[in-house]
Amino acid sequence: MSTAVETAEAQRLRSGAxxxxxxxxxxxxxxxxxxxxxxxxxxxxxxPTMQVALNISDADKQWALTSYTLAFGGLLLLGGRIxxxxxxxxxxIIGLIGFATASALGGLAQNAPMLFGARALQGxxxxxxxxxxxxxxxxxxxxxxxxxxxxxIYGAIAGGGSAVGLLVGGVLTEYASWRWTLLISTPIxxxxxxxxVSWVNESKAHGNTKYDIPGAIxxxxxxxxxxYGFTKAAPTSFTSGPKWxxxxxMTMFAIAAILLISFVIIETRSENPLLxxxxxxxxxxxxxxxxxxxxxxxxFGVFLFLSYYMxxxxxxxxxxxxxxxxxxxxxxxxxxxxxxxxLPRVGPRIPMVGGLALATVGLIMLTQVGVDTSFWTHVxxxxxxxxxxxxxxxGPLTSTALVGVGEHDAGVASALVNTAQQVGGSVxxxxxxxxxxxxxxxxxxxxxxxxxxxxxxxxxxxxxxYTIAFWVSAALxxxxxxxxxxxxxxxxxxxxxxxxxxxx
Numbered sequence: 425m426s427t428a429v430e431t432a433e434a435q436r437l438r439s440g441a442x443x444x445x446x447x448x449x450x451x452x453x454x455x456x457x458x459x460x461x462x463x464x465x466x467x468x469x470x471x472p473t474m475q476v477a478l479n480i481s482d483a484d485k486q487w488a489l490t491s492y493t494l495a496f497g498g499l500l501l502l503g504g505r506i507x508x509x510x511x512x513x514x515x516x517i518i519g520l521i522g523f524a525t526a527s528a529l530g531g532l533a534q535n536a537p538m539l540f541g542a543r544a545l546q547g548x549x550x551x552x553x554x555x556x557x558x559x560x561x562x563x564x565x566x567x568x569x570x571x572x573x574x575x576x577i578y579g580a581i582a583g584g585g586s587a588v589g590l591l592v593g594g595v596l597t598e599y600a601s602w603r604w605t606l607l608i609s610t611p612i613x614x615x616x617x618x619x620x621v622s623w624v625n626e627s628k629a630h631g632n633t634k635y636d637i638p639g640a641i642x643x644x645x646x647x648x649x650x651x652y653g654f655t656k657a658a659p660t661s662f663t664s665g666p667k668w669x670x671x672x673x674m675t676m677f678a679i680a681a682i683l684l685i686s687f688v689i690i691e692t693r694s695e696n697p698l699l700x701x702x703x704x705x706x707x708x709x710x711x712x713x714x715x716x717x718x719x720x721x722x723x724f725g726v727f728l729f730l731s732y733y734m735x736x737x738x739x740x741x742x743x744x745x746x747x748x749x750x751x752x753x754x755x756x757x758x759x760x761x762x763x764x765x766x767l768p769r770v771g772p773r774i775p776m777v778g779g780l781a782l783a784t785v786g787l788i789m790l791t792q793v794g795v796d797t798s799f800w801t802h803v804x805x806x807x808x809x810x811x812x813x814x815x816x817x818x819g820p821l822t823s824t825a826l827v828g829v830g831e832h833d834a835g836v837a838s839a840l841v842n843t844a845q846q847v848g849g850s851v852x853x854x855x856x857x858x859x860x861x862x863x864x865x866x867x868x869x870x871x872x873x874x875x876x877x878x879x880x881x882x883x884x885x886x887x888x889x890y891t892i893a894f895w896v897s898a899a900l901x902x903x904x905x906x907x908x909x910x911x912x913x914x915x916x917x918x919x920x921x922x923x924x925x926x927x928x
Contacts, residue, residue, distance in 0.1 A: 519550070721848040
C-alpha cells in the first residue's frame with residue numbers, strides 16, 4: 425500500500441467515514457468464516473469412507489477431527505496476538521494461503537499421518553484467520569446499525585456453518601470423492617486471498633508486541649498429550665481390554681498435567697500472558713468459559729457417532745446422512761431467535777440453564793436408539809430438542825463472557841469462548857471415542873460375540889457403544905447445566921452491548 429493510500433485511509437478513519445469497500449470486505453470475511461466452520465464438520469460424514477481408504481484404526485479415527493480442533497483451539501489466542509501486531513490483513517492473507525495449502529495436502533493424503541498433519545495445519549491457519557477476520561470486520565463497519573447487520577451475518581454463518589459442512593461432506597463424498605471434502609477449500613481460499621488484496625484495508629494494534637511463546641507451547645502440547653493419552657487408553661482390538669493403566673497412557677497423562685500446570689504458572693508470571701488470568705477469575709466469565717468447555721466436550725462427539733450410526737446402522741448414504749443433520753441448523757436458528765428476544769429482559773441465566781437442560785434431555789433421548797429404531801422416531805426428535813437448547817445458550821454465553829471485562833481484554837474474553845469450545849471438543853472426541861471402543865470391546869467379550877462371524881451381534885454391540893457415549897454426553901451436559909445455575913448471576917443490565925461477538 426502506497427504512502428498516499430495509507431494517508432487517505434488514515435484520514436477516513438479519523439473522519440469516521442464508512443469504508444467504501446466494506447460490503448465487499450464482508451463477502452470475503454464471510455467466505456473465510458464459512459471455510460473455518462465448515463471444515464470443522466465436513467469430514468464427519470466422509471470419515472467412514474476415509475477410514476477404509478486410508479486404513480485408519482478405530483482408536484485413531486478421531487484424529488481426523490481432533491487434529492483440526494486441537495490446533496485451532498490451542499493456537500487461537502496466539503493467532504489473535506500475531507494478527508494484531510503484524511497486521512490483520514497480512515495475517516488474514518497468510519492464513520488463507522496456508523489453509524488452501526493444507527486443504528490440498530489433506531485431499532491428496534496417502535496415509536493417516538499425512539491426513540492428520542494436514543488437518544492440524546488447517547486448524548493452525550484457521551487460528552490465524554479467524555481473529556484477524558473479526559478484527560477487520562470491526563474496523564470496516566463503524567456505524568452501529570451496519571455493524572450489527574455485519575455481525576449478524578457473521579454469527580449466522582458461525583452458527584449454521586457446521587450443519588452446512590455436514591451436508592457438503594455428504595454431497596461431495598456421494599458424487600465425487602471423500603478427497604473433495606478437503607480439496608474444495610483450496611480454490612475458494614485462494615480466491616478469497618486474492619480478493620482480500622483489493623477489498624480489505626489493513627489495520628494493526630500498537631504498543632507492546634511481545635508474544636507469550638512459552639504459554640502457547642505448553643498449552644498446545646499439554647492438550648495434545650492429553651488427547652494422545654486417551655487414544656492410547658483405547659483397546660487395540662475388539663477382543664482386548666482398555667489400557668487406561670498402560671505405561672504410555674499414564675506417561676501421556678503425566679506429561680499433560682505437567683505442561684498444563686506449567687502453562688498456568690507461566691501465565692501468572694508473564695508480562696504479556698496469552699491468557700490473562702484476571703479474565704477468568706470473575707464468577708460470571710469463569711462460569712461461561714467452563715460451560716463452553718463442557719458444552720464442546722459433550723457435543724462434538726455426538727456428530728461423530730450419529731454419522732456412523734446413520735451410515736453403518738441405518739444404511740444411509742453419505743448424502744442422506746448430511747441431509748439428516750439439517751434439523752440441527754433449524755433448531756439452532758430457532759433457539760437463537762428466541763434467545764435474542766428474551767435475553768435483554770431476563771438476563772443470561774434463565775436461557776442458559778433452560779437451554780442446557782433441554783440439550784441434556786435431547787441427549788438422553790438419543791440413548792434410546794437401537795439397531796431397529798428409525799430416524800423419524802428416535803433421532804429427529806432428539807436433534808430438534810438438542811439443537812433448540814443449544815441455540816438458546818450461544819447468545820447468553822457470549823454476552824456473559826464479556827460481563828465487566830475491560831476494553832483491552834475484550835478480544836481475549838470473546839476468543840476464549842470459542843477456544844474453550846474447540847479445546848473441549850478435542851478432548852471430548854478423544855474421551856468419548858475411547859469410551860465407545862472400550863464399551864463395544866467389553867460387550868463383545870461379555871456376550872461371547874465374534875464380530876467376524878456374528879454381524880448382527882456386532883451391530884448390536886456397536887450401537888450399544890454409541891448409547892454409552894450418548895449417556896456420558898448427557899451427564900456432561902447436566903454438569904454444564906449445574907455450572908450455569910451456580911455461577912451465572914449477571915443481570916440483563918450487566919451485559920456488554922458493544923463488544924466483539926463470538927464466533928472467533
